[in-house]
Amino acid sequence: MKKKTILELAAPAVVASSALAASLRLFDYAFKRVDYIPETSADKQKYATAYYHYVDWYKQIPKEKWVLHPDDLENRLVANFIPAPKPSKQTVIISHGYKGDGETMANYAQLFYNLGYNVLLPDDRSHGESAGDYINFGWLDRLDYLEWLNKIIVKLGTDSVIVLYGASMGGATVEMMSGEKLPPQVKALIADSGYSSIEAELSYLLRKQFHLPKYPFVPLVSMINKRRLGYYLSDVESTSQLSKNHLPILFIHGDKDVYVPHSMAFRNYDATQGPRELWIVKGASHVESFWLDPVRYQNHVAHFLTKYLVTN
Known part of the structure; x- marks a missing residue:
């Protein structure tokens, strides 16, 4: 019983950590500079x-x-x-x-x-x-x-x-x-x-291309952008x-x-x-x-x- 309780308490932290890691990858995928022109x-x-x-x-x-x-x-x-x-x-x-x-x-x-x-x-x-x-x-x-x-x-x-x-x-x-x-x-x-x-556009592309919901990914990407570039996506x-x-x-x-x-x-x-x-x-x-x-x-x-x- 005690073991189950610990797992239950740990689960939200694991989910949050996974969501943050995924959001960091999404940010790099969408926002990081590339020194080539992608194929049309x-x-x-x-x-x-x-x-x-x-x-x-x-x-x-x-x-x-x-x-x-x-x-x-x-x-x-x-x-x-x-x-x-x-x-x-x-x-x-x-x-x-x-x-x-x-x-x-x-x-x-x-x-x-x-x-x-x-x-x-x-x-x-x-x-x-x-x-x-x-x-x-x-x-x-x-x-x-x-x-x-x-x-x-x-x-x-x-x-x-x-x-x-x-x-x-x-x-x-x-x-x-x-x-x-x-x-x-x-x-x-x-x-x-x-x-x-950009928030609406990112939410649209997440759903269409990656089958991911807006929450929690767009708010997390927005927080990452605030740290990297100084503004939230909602701006x-x-x-x-x-x-x-x-x-x-x-x-x-x-x-x-x-x-x-x-x-x-x-x-x-x-x-x-x-x-x-x-x-x-x-x-x-x-x-x-x-x-x-x-x-x-x-x-x-x-x-x-x-x-x-x-x-x-």
Whole structure:
């Protein structure tokens, strides 16, 4: 009887220890830096030839390397700047997706280049050439992008016209930037396949990919993140940031997205306070909208921007 009581008392501690160990593994799996670009999902392998065509263009196009905090090895950030084909005051900052880098956004870079924009392609913290050990899913990146904005304005002038564009994690980064005090040069935002909150996104993926419940894993991962990066996952909400936004914003999302469900696009759309448009692309999986019809995608983006920007 006494032995059974000891086992019963020990059981919760064993379960808690196992849950914590599993949460530590989940945190490392999802948040730890990797120094390679993971292979794209199977549904987008058919676009590989077209993708590498854009990458070849990106590698050949003249560009400048910009650096923030060059002497601080722990906070050094790198971006590549592609001047417009003709001198222009219009610049787009393109925010890349999870475990990507600026180069992986080559197709969007060419899109905006063709529209006459200068293009800035940062590598976010813990991605590409930028420093960092853990991915922050846009929450700290949004503050870094404020520094990139200031660098653009210093380099190109106070009469700059700036657009923020992002896809997937980059889309959420743009959405989270929207709640900050942005310089008046920022005129419009475009977010493709951004999540409404990292807590909701992690809970969704845990259930879908690993068949695990939100509790106790998400709260434990959140506690680990607080110790490693200084904030709880509940702090990372696109919707709360969008509720402070008054700039025009275009949301793009595929209705077949099983990575970031398109219901999140409706939550983000409902949250924002600025002029807004929502384009749900039929048949598109996660960040597939461009690849289904690049010309249509470019035309849709251009049409949105002509409403709010003065071309030069």
